Amino acid sequence: MSTRIAYVDGTWFDDARDATIGVLDHGLLYGDGVFEGIRFYGGQPFALAPHLRRLRASARALLLDVPWSDEDLGALCREAADRTGLADGYLRLIVTRGAGALGVSPHTCERPTLILIGAPLTLYPADVTRAGIDVVTSALRRAAPDALPPQVKSLNYLTSVLAAIEARRQGAHEALLLDGQGRVAECTADNVFVVVDGLVRTPAAADGALRGITRDHVIDLLRADGIAVQEAQLVLADVWTADEAFLTGTGAEVVPVARVDGRAMGFSPGPITRRVQELFTASVRP
The missing domain is CATH 3.30.470.10 (Aminotransferase class 4, branched-chain amino acid transferase, N-terminal domain)
Structure with missing residues (x-):
């Protein structure tokens, strides 16, 4: 079978x-x-x-x-x-x-x-998941909330498809999408988190990001573990200069980011990213 x-x-x-x-x-x-x-x-x-x-x-x-x-x-x-x-x-x-x-x-x-x-589903090889993925910023933009609201998970994923093609053509694993105002929205099918001085930050759902099930679960896990999480507007420089970055999604689960637009994160994976992976793995087993 x-x-x-x-x-x-x-x-x-x-x-x-x-x-x-x-x-x-x-x-x-x-x-x-x-x-x-x-x-x-x-x-x-x-x-x-x-x-x-x-x-x-x-x-x-x-x-x-x-x-x-x-x-x-x-x-x-x-x-x-x-x-x-x-x-x-x-x-x-x-x-x-x-x-x-x-x-x-x-x-x-x-x-x-x-x-x-x-x-079965494995988005990245095990060695890539351990070391971290390469991300590039897409030239495309997330649709405005008054065009197709990001909270509607429809069958129209063409922006994500084109951004994924763009990333692969540049030798990267994933693409970062900004909204029309240049704020960080999400990746093609993942939510984005950055860590600076121990504070975890992620774009607010109102800024063009789908409110991911895994995203919300990870936020709850971190806060229960005593790690501060802030939903905030982020710009590209916030990602470029982060100590750590990781992505979450049903398909991706929790994946560390090694580089964004050729800029290396401070750590990959960093201590908070590793802690998130530990907490997530422990939480999903029935």
């Missing part, structure tokens, strides 16, 4: 490559849908309730119906984790507007499409 499985509207596929959706699905045609990436550890989905809550909030912002209960979606996620045969892995839960006529108006879409993928 493949470790990459999928579910589409009531049908399970033992190999995700065999799963299909219709070509008239508005998720495919227009990016009209929402999703959540969910880690599972020891076969159990992590932070499932906050993920489902955010999925529903994103869908409500898009006036997208999610007719399945949290109990049904939770049971589906647990079954997907079990079907992969993996102890630890990744789930991608997707709700699209569903199939409809050509044209951006969704009024012809009769019902949403529910998709769930289960698979």
